[in-house]
Amino acid sequence: MSSHELKTGPLEYRRQEDQMTILGFWIFLGAEIVLFATLFATYAVLFGRTADSTPPMELFEPGIVLIMTFLLLTSSFTCGLAIHEMRRGNAKALRNWMIITLILGATFLGFEIYEFIHYAHEGATMQSSAYWSAFFTLAGTHGLHVTLGIGWVILLLIQLAKRGLTPKTSRKFFVIGLYWHFLDVVWIFIFTSVYLIGMVV
Amino acid sequence: MTDHNKRIPTQHVIGFALSIALTLLAAWTALGSNLSTMWIISSIMILAVIQAGIQLFMFMHVVESDSHNGHVPWNMMFHGAVLAAILVAGSLFVMSFGFTHDHDGENHEQHEQQDSGDHSDMDMEGDGEHEGH
Numbered sequence: 001m002s003s004h005e006l007k008t009g010p011l012e013y014r015r016q017e018d019q020m021t022i023l024g025f026w027i028f029l030g031a032e033i034v035l036f037a038t039l040f041a042t043y044a045v046l047f048g049r050t051a052d053s054t055p056p057m058e059l060f061e062p063g064i065v066l067i068m069t070f071l072l073l074t075s076s077f078t079c080g081l082a083i084h085e086m087r088r089g090n091a092k093a094l095r096n097w098m099i100i101t102l103i104l105g106a107t108f109l110g111f112e113i114y115e116f117i118h119y120a121h122e123g124a125t126m127q128s129s130a131y132w133s134a135f136f137t138l139a140g141t142h143g144l145h146v147t148l149g150i151g152w153v154i155l156l157l158i159q160l161a162k163r164g165l166t167p168k169t170s171r172k173f174f175v176i177g178l179y180w181h182f183l184d185v186v187w188i189f190i191f192t193s194v195y196l197i198g199m200v201v
Numbered sequence: 202m203t204d205h206n207k208r209i210p211t212q213h214v215i216g217f218a219l220s221i222a223l224t225l226l227a228a229w230t231a232l233g234s235n236l237s238t239m240w241i242i243s244s245i246m247i248l249a250v251i252q253a254g255i256q257l258f259m260f261m262h263v264v265e266s267d268s269h270n271g272h273v274p275w276n277m278m279f280h281g282a283v284l285a286a287i288l289v290a291g292s293l294f295v296m297s298f299g300f301t302h303d304h305d306g307e308n309h310e311q312h313e314q315q316d317s318g319d320h321s322d323m324d325m326e327g328d329g330e331h332e333g334h
Contacts, residue, residue: 009267019269033281040285041292062232069224077217080260084210113265181261191224192249194202196231200241 010087013169018171025175029182035187039141040193043134047201053128056135056198059119065195068111069187072146075104076184083177091165094173098153101180105150112143135194142190145183152176217257223252 006014013019050056082097116136119125126136156172163169231241231307257263263274 013267013269016269022268023270023273026270026277030281032275033278034284034288037281037285037288041289044289045292045296062228066224066228067205070221073217073220073224076256076260077213078219080213081210084213088208175224178261181256185256188224188249188256192227192245196227196245197242200231200238 007165010174011099011165011167012174014167018167021171022174022178025178029178032182032186036138036189037139039134040189041137043138043194046134048133049113049130051129053132054122054124056124057132058079059122059124059199060195060199062199064111064115065191068115069191070107071104071108071111072184072187075101075108076181078104079177079180083174084171086165089165091160094165095157095160098157099105102150102153105146106154106179109143109146109150112139112146116140138194139190142183142186145186149176149180149183212259216255218250219255219259223248223255 012022078097079101082094082101085093085097116139119132124132124135126133153176156169156176159172160169227245230244230248234241236244257278262268263278264272268274291334
């Protein structure tokens with residue numbers, strides 16, 4: 001393994017093993033796109049089928065949705081800064097930006113949980129109608145991904161504290177970075193096709 | 202691509218500013234403009250695709266020579282996006298035949314759902330039959 005190690009370039013790309021892991025993660029993200037596409041397709045087909053429950057137009061509020069969008073956008077940016085600092089070899093800045101990313105992600109999650117509870121109080125739950133089942137499945141799957149991402153970053157930060165910046169920990173941070181940006185990509189489409197269109201149509 | 206030694210990551214800052222601007226533009230288009238619904242939906246979907254592109258190219262470095270992964274990451278994302286478009290547009294197309302929104306208690310919805318899976322073109326005939334009743 002070490003015989004293949006490059007002497008220059010970003011740490012996470014120096015060993016072939018790590019290059020392959022990152023490549024594999026891109027393939028995983030391709031599969032994730034398809035997973036979310038099936039949920040988006042289900043949502044699109046069931047749009048408007050609210051039966052006797054509250055329609056989304058009465059529940060969606062631009063304020064909270066924009067706050068959630070900016071929280072996740074900013075967390076994606078700070079995550080990018082973390083990887084940038086990692087490539088400059090600054091482990092401390094990597095840790096700090098990652099912690100900020102975590103806080104922003106957790107705040108996003110808090111808003112989403114508040115939002116779901118609020119909808120449930122207004123009579124929109126998983127069981128209310130086909131529309132709300134599709135909505136909670138789509139937004140909930142994204143929220144679950146964010147939750148997993150937060151747990152993953154915490155575990156990686158522990159590894160970073162114990163092992164420092166090595167090709168292996170760099171590769172792991174690079175992969176979580178891709179994952180986190182990907183969650184923002186999915187949220188852009190939820191924001192646009194679920195919330196914005198839900199408030200217009 | 203080669204800016205990893207710079208102190209200020211210009212690409213990330215530009216990407217972030219563009220993302221914020223595009224989000225606000227999309228929100229304004231949907232909630233503040235006087236465009237028709239069709240135009241709103243098409244334009245905000247285009248804005249979403251541009252913003253996804255910003256994430257991929259400016260934040261995720263989907264094409265970078267250091268990775269030694271060639272075009273594979275880009276190909277994965279592109280094919281994923283194509284599949285997503287086919288899944289969403291295809292589902293909407295297939296389910297658009299005789300999938301009515303009335304709640305008249307008739308059992309025809311279930312019947313048509315089964316039909317539309319395999320032969321969507323048959324639905325039109327089925328729909329005609331129901332209207333005859």
